[in-house]
Amino acid sequence: MTAQLLNGKWLAKQIHNQVKEEVEEYQPSVGRAPGLAVILVGDNPASKAYVANKEKTAKKCGFNTFDITLPRNSSTEQVKEAILSFNSNPLIDGILLQLPLPEHLDSNALINLIDPLVDADGLHPANQGLLMRGEGHLRPCTPLGAMKLIDLAVSGIDSSGDNDLDQEIPEADLRGKNAIVIGRSILVGKPMGMLLLERNATVVMAHSKTADLAARAREADIVVAAVGVPGLVKGDWIKKGAIVIDVGINRIPDGRLVGDVVFEDAAARASHITPVPGGVGPMTVAMLIYNTLQGYKRRHGLDNN
Numbered sequence: 001m002t003a004q005l006l007n008g009k010w011l012a013k014q015i016h017n018q019v020k021e022e023v024e025e026y027q028p029s030v031g032r033a034p035g036l037a038v039i040l041v042g043d044n045p046a047s048k049a050y051v052a053n054k055e056k057t058a059k060k061c062g063f064n065t066f067d068i069t070l071p072r073n074s075s076t077e078q079v080k081e082a083i084l085s086f087n088s089n090p091l092i093d094g095i096l097l098q099l100p101l102p103e104h105l106d107s108n109a110l111i112n113l114i115d116p117l118v119d120a121d122g123l124h125p126a127n128q129g130l131l132m133r134g135e136g137h138l139r140p141c142t143p144l145g146a147m148k149l150i151d152l153a154v155s156g157i158d159s160s161g162d163n164d165l166d167q168e169i170p171e172a173d174l175r176g177k178n179a180i181v182i183g184r185s186i187l188v189g190k191p192m193g194m195l196l197l198e199r200n201a202t203v204v205m206a207h208s209k210t211a212d213l214a215a216r217a218r219e220a221d222i223v224v225a226a227v228g229v230p231g232l233v234k235g236d237w238i239k240k241g242a243i244v245i246d247v248g249i250n251r252i253p254d255g256r257l258v259g260d261v262v263f264e265d266a267a268a269r270a271s272h273i274t275p276v277p278g279g280v281g282p283m284t285v286a287m288l289i290y291n292t293l294q295g296y297k298r299r300h301g302l303d304n305n
C-alpha cells in the first residue's frame with residue numbers, strides 16, 4: 001500500500017473535541033446545552049446501532065438528547081406527529097429522522113415536514129436548494145464529512161497517530177482537479193457533487209446508467225464512491241496519486257463490512273484513501289453533531305453568518 005490512510009475516526013474525534021469546547025463556552029450564557037432529537041421507526045438492527053452511536057456521541061459532546069422510537073407499522077400520521085412535536089420544542093436544535101424508513105412510509109414527504117432550521121441531516125429541500133446556490137448552513141452529513149476528509153488529504157496533515165489536531169484544516173481549493181462521484185442519491189451523491197463544485201473541482205456525476213465508468217474514473221484526481229456495491233471500483237480505475245473516498249458500507253457473506261472500492265488494489269495507486277469501516281462513517285456522525293451545533297448557535301445568535 002502506498003496511499004496514506006484518511007483516518008475518519010481520528011478526524012471525527014477532533015471535531016467532537018472542538019464541538020465540546022464550543023458547547024462549554026456557550027452553555028453558561030445560553031443556559032442549556034444543544035439538543036439533538038432522534039426519531040427511529042422500526043427495529044432494523046443497523047439503524048438501531050447507528051442511532052445509539054449518534055446519541056452516545058452527542059452526549060459525549062455535552063448535548064442533551066431526545067428520542068422517539070415508533071413501531072415498524074407506524075402510520076404516516078404518527079411519524080408526522082413526532083416530527084412536529086420536535087419542531088416546536090425550543091430545547092431542540094437538530095432533528096434526525098433515521099433512514100431508511102419502513103417501505104410503507106414516504107421518506108421525502110416526511111423529511112419535508114422537518115423545520116429546515118433544525119434539519120440536522122441537511123436533507124430538507126430548502127437546505128438542499130441552498131446548497132445548490134452555494135448558501136446555507138446545514139449540509140447533508142455524509143458528503144460534508146467526505147469533504148472534510150478531502151480537506152484532510154489536501155492539507156497533508158497526518159491522521160495516523162494519537163496526536164490531537166493543533167491547527168485548522170484549511171478548506172481545499174480543488175481548481176483544476178477532476179472529480180468523479182459515483183452514485184446520485186439525494187443523501188450522498190448529488191450533494192457531494194455540489195460540494196465539490198463549490199470547491200472549484202470539475203465534477204463528473206456517474207451512476208448506474210453511465211457508460212464506461214472505468215475510463216471516466218481513470219481521469220479523476222478525486223474519486224468518491226457512493227453506490228452500495230462491494231468491490232465495484234477496481235484498483236486499475238484509480239489514477240496514480242488520486243484521493244479515494246469510499247462511502248459504501250456493504251456487509252459481505254463472511255460477515256465483514258467493506259466499501260465499494262477494492263481497497264488494497266486502489267491503495268497501491270492512490271495518494272490517500274479512506275478505510276471501511278473507520279473512514280466516512282464516523283465523519284457522518286461528527287457532521288450530525290456539528291450541524292446540530294450550528295442549529296443551536298443560530299437559534300441563540302451565536303453564529304457569525
Ligand code: NAD
Nearest residue numbers: 142183184185188207208226227228247248249280281284
Ligand atoms: P442509493 O441506493 O440511494 O444510491 C446508489 C447510487 O448508486 C444510485 O444513484 C445508483 O445510480 C448508483 N449505482 C448503482 N449501481 C451502480 C453501478 N453499477 N455503477 C454505478 N453507479 C451505480 O444509496 P446511498 O444512500 O447513496 O448510499 C450509497 C452507499 O453509501 C451505500 O453502501 C450506503 O450504505 C453507504 N452510505 C454510507 C454512509 C456513511 O456514513 N458511510 C452514509 C450513507 C450511505
